[in-house]
Amino acid sequence: MAPKSNAQSLLEKADKKANSSTGWFSSSSTKYEEAGDLYQQAANAYKLDKLFKEAGDCFAREAECRENCKEDNEAANAWWNAAKAYKRGYPQQAIEALSQTISRLTKLGRFRQAADREKEIGQIYLQEGIDLRKACESYERAGDWYAQEDATATANQCYKDAADLHADLEEYPQAIARYQEVANASLGSALTKYSVKEYWLRAGLCALAMNDPVQARRSIQGYQAQDMAFGSTRECKFLIALIESFEAGDIEGFTGAVVEFDQVTKLDNWKTNILLKIKRDVQSDEPGFT
Template sequence: MADQIAKGEEFERKAEKKLTGWGLFSSKYEDAAELFDRAANSFKLAKSWEKAGLVYVKLANCHLKSDSQHEAATAFADAGHSYKKINSKESVSCLEQSVNLFMEMGRLNMAARYYKEIAEIYESEQNLEQAIVYYERAADLFQSEDVSTSANQCRQKIAQFAAQLEQYQKSIEIYEDIARQSLNNNLLKYGVKGHLLNAGICQLCKGKGETVAINNALEQYQDLDPTFSGTREYRLLADLAEAIDEEDIAKFTDALKEYDSMTQLDAWKTTLLLRVKDMLKDKELEEDDLT
């Protein structure tokens, strides 16, 4: 490790010397860039991420001086990946600079990939508001490049986090739209019932203990996909709506247990359904207080 750091520092010194020395404008920066690249590689091998990140930024600036935009964008991305190990704020900053350069070049697919990466950094820190912002940017760019699978993966993340932040209508619209798109695709149509279930759970959360919205939604979902009414997902939503209508917590719990015994409810669904159950309990307490 110490040997690699010493090598990296030597390459970095030589690169700095090139920049301050005489020479043809473009070749000076090209020569320095080659040395910075070797320095950064040595620091990476030594797992000295701070030094690697710093040198990749110097490399990116060298490429900008010699008008090599693509190489500069790649170097900023490499800096971002190095910083990701130790400093998420610096990582995001470098990836943003990479995105801006790729956008200028019209390389929207690359820009989308790095926006998605920034979103994942925020997601890992549980900063859901910022994660949504960057997943939306990534989804828009993927969509403009007709990479609809990647766009929909980002949109599902947006819907998931929006629901966690109680932005239920936003989630519903995304899940319903993805379900609609998936119906026309033989590979994706089997996932339709899952998207409609997610949308339905958000309808239950949004309903604040009322069942008009979910019953209307279930009718719409049957029109959208006539096979949906024969699924366990439809049955679950219908049973939960009935339990809410009857203000029957035991019935609500039984419906969840029955579904969970066949298809395990994930953490996201469980969290949202507990919110609905709590609403039902609150409603029951309110009515007890009135009597």
């Protein structure tokens, strides 16, 4: 029989302590505090052995002990440690542990940290391809919490990521509203104003993806009213060229405008995907551009 590992020995000690009865000279709180310390030690030992599921389970048991001691801060931290262990190959358990962390953090009024953890949930949903809609909801919730904590730049990044996902889900009105919201928030700062043209371009592409060039043109007029410099940007000229090609059913003009823009500003995956969709709407029997 193979000898027990250090982690297994510590886990057994932790279980024994957690399940023990309290004596005359000890309290339930002390019992759970000591058990929590042992579970934490066991979790770290499992991490050393690269057994991350077991490490996460031990951190979760530690969190339960901290809760029994009414140690809310320590419980939140233990749940977060559990999530970090589970992220090494166990995404669903990581999401559940992060949700437990967020529950404790919001109870404590620590919304900035709760936003960080909610953003992590969104990243897991997105990276693992588990659920784009839930990823979108997490980014929006994180954005709301960042905004109320005056972390405006981080909030806007979350809202932009949520807008991208709304578009991926073909929820274009919601995407447009988010892009315009982020653009409006960015106009007032010299540090963020440069990014406004990107948000307006994405909103315009969403309007075309809805087969609504009229809205796209009206939007450009509104954007120029907010910032007269927008009309001279490559993003605005690109959008106008796409609208004109879309209205004329000119697939060659559409493709040419895309290629010309891409030669100077490389298209990212999001733009490539939505442009392919728009192109199919212009002329469905034409091959896609690359």
